[in-house]
Amino acid sequence: MPKTLRRPSVSLSHLIVPLLALLVIVIFNVIHDPSFFSVSLVVNNSGNTVLSGNLVSILNGASELAILAMGMTIVTAASGGQDISVGAGAAIAGSVFVKVIKSGNSSLGLILFAFLACCLAIMLFGAFNGALVAIFKIQPMIATLILFTAGRSIAYWVNGGATPTVSGDLLGYLGGFFPGMPVPTPVFIVIATGALFALALKFTNLRLYVQAVGINSTSSRLNGINTTWIKLLSFIILAACVAIAGVIRVCRLGLINHETILLDIEMDAILAVAIGGNALSGGKFSLAGSVIGAYVIQALTTTLYALKVPSNAVKSYKAIVIIALVAVGSPVIKKLLVKARDSFLLKRKAAGGAS
């Protein structure tokens, strides 16, 4: 056996699958309808000149999902499980936000205060989830099942069962467009959140510790890492993401409906993490992969809508694509691919040696 094949070549880069998926969707759309990605400038209802088109709506629509996927990645990596209460958490965050906003006129100061209040509220719930996982050693999915069951009811209770609307120029700007800015504001919020994550991962030990805890909790504890705190922290980080996503959605709609806000988003967020090539059992993670995964999901949804698939049936088609994606990315298929590549290289080498 030639020695060169001994190198650890099992890493078909984790970003390949999500990027390939995105590419397939793009190519399909371009063939099916060449004008799919055309972007035009239109004047919207409030008189701003804004960008419009499918591309913009994909970028804009995936904002909440992208933010949640980032937080979910950290939780997945640290705890080896997923938080299924993010949708219910967003309902609580949105309700608290609206409750504070309703207490006065929606000035900048009040909005900031409301955001901080809902951040604090949802971080408490995040800490509750985290405590169950980190201290009581309960699997994350089960621990967060509690809030998943009760969360929307708690949100109902916050606003006394009403679905109040909020209005105000500033809130409209946050959920839509700032005057004179053709790009939707949620896109900037995603960029800002992503930058915060990137800085935190670059300049702190967060990435190292989270990965260490995810790969082997016991040995990282023996090496002096406070595993309990890292797991707790990951849930609190996710809670902050949930607050941001909830507030974006409230600003976008101008109202809070605790039953329907970000319904089923937890499933999409977990899918985004999986499509992004992250192991759902924890360990190494890639935030970029998850964010790309979020955009893949949104692009898929937009494509299906463009194909005039009825909105209720979209789920079915999405499921087929997702199964195909994870099947291609599955360990067995990957191993087969690597084997095929190695034998190909071997043959070429043999052919090269003979000549």
Added chain:
Amino acid sequence: MTKNKSKQPLSDTIFLLRITVCTFFGMYILAMLIWGGGFLNPQQFLDMFNNNAALIIISCALSIVMVAGGIDISVGGIITLSSMSCVVLLDDGSSSVFMALLLSLGIGAAFGLVQGLLISYLEIQPFIITLAGMFFAKGMTTIVSATPRTAANPEFLALKGLRIKLPFLGSYGKAGNFIPSTIELGVVIALAVVAIVFLVLRWSRFGRNLYAIGGNSQSALMLGINVKRSRFFSYLLCGVLAGVAGFVYLLHTGSGDAANAAGAEMEAIAASIIGGTLLTGGVGNVIGTLFGALSLKTITSIVIASGLREPYWQKITTGAMLCLFILLQSIVLARRGKGQLALPQWLKIGAGKKE
């Protein structure tokens, strides 16, 4: 706990089962003492079975998968899809009820087959596959029929209206006449499923293999158990049982609706956990699952009986109960020496008898 050392110590399965059964009876007797009335009526007790026969079946199905260390969240979707398909089949053709039963079994088996193949032979995470399965089933339901439909097939309606009278149980009406309690056909099916699954898990080689795989799949493999095949059959069985549950659900409600059985998968997971099944696998008992489902429903009727009729109270109390049981399991297992709680120092004083 270890008083008579000659006897075999209780296994975790039996220990958690005892907690669940005691809790259920304790709760029900307490409810009888405090609220009396409806709780003393045997019909109300039996209605708990009548209304939740499908839930009991899918909880059992989930227990099979969870014992082997997996999870299946597509069961609720399969109920929705198979009940809708059956209604369409019954109404559109001259097909018999037997054909409808076959159809729902076939749908369940098809889901189980595909999911089982993907999970066990391609080694994809069960959560993702069954999540996609749930999406697919729910989407397909709206494709089969976008509007809710009610079955009008006379043969089926006769079966639906069938009540089995229990001559030895009943209550006295206002005129002093004896009204025997009744159960539906679905309850008989559900109890039969519980019995069969209990026997299979307990005394068949397949069932024993599942416990071994759930406990430690590596050592199960080294013992010569065909891990992949056993895992595959666990998902297949789960799918078939979910198909049965779909038919039973239809027998109870008589209508197909895309909103049928919404959130049933989470209720079933909750029932399994309250019944003492650990999500890590290897521990669990179907009898416990049955009592878990009953406990879940008893707490709901207690909440209603105590005057909190708003639906959100039921969800909050369900969440609280789930929390209680999860914490209880965690603490119990920790004190029995399976893993340690990472309690902070100031909390350890009360709990720390083991050093």
